[in-house]
Amino acid sequence: MNSADTGRVSTLDLVGSRWTLFVGPGDRSWRATTASVGIDAQVHDLSTVDDAVLVRPDGFVAWHSATRASFQEALRDLGLWHT
Numbered sequence: 001m002n003s004a005d006t007g008r009v010s011t012l013d014l015v016g017s018r019w020t021l022f023v024g025p026g027d028r029s030w031r032a033t034t035a036s037v038g039i040d041a042q043v044h045d046l047s048t049v050d051d052a053v054l055v056r057p058d059g060f061v062a063w064h065s066a067t068r069a070s071f072q073e074a075l076r077d078l079g080l081w082h083t
Contacts, residue, residue, distance in 0.1 A: 014044050015055050019062075019080070022046040022053045033068050037081045 014020060019041035023030040030052050031043045041054070051066030054074065063074040075081035 011044075011046070011055070012059050014042075015057065015059055017057045018042055019057060020044060020055045022049050022055065024049050024051065027052075029068075033071060037072060037075060039075060039080050 011022065014022075019039065021030060021034055021041050021043045023043060023045060025045045025047050027045070034041055034043055046053075052064070052071065053061055054063040054071070056062045062078060063071065065071065065074075072081065
């Protein structure tokens with residue numbers, strides 16, 4: 001939830017109704033990876049994340065890892081990416 005006092009926003013508010021990838025702050029390589037596989041996911045920097053977390057539109061974590069290879073494998077398993 002957005003708080004005017006703290007400037008904080010809930011991660012659930014960020015997810016909304018789309019697939020969302022949370023990544024460590026400033027890690028642009030995950031954005032490029034997401035774009036390269038062509039999935040419709042928003043990407044947000046999150047200071048409490050060291051690697052990457054993919055969240056389903058219903059707010060549940062679908063995948064969590066630090067490697068792009070496992071990300072692509074997870075996307076295939078979820079039916080979001082076809083090679």
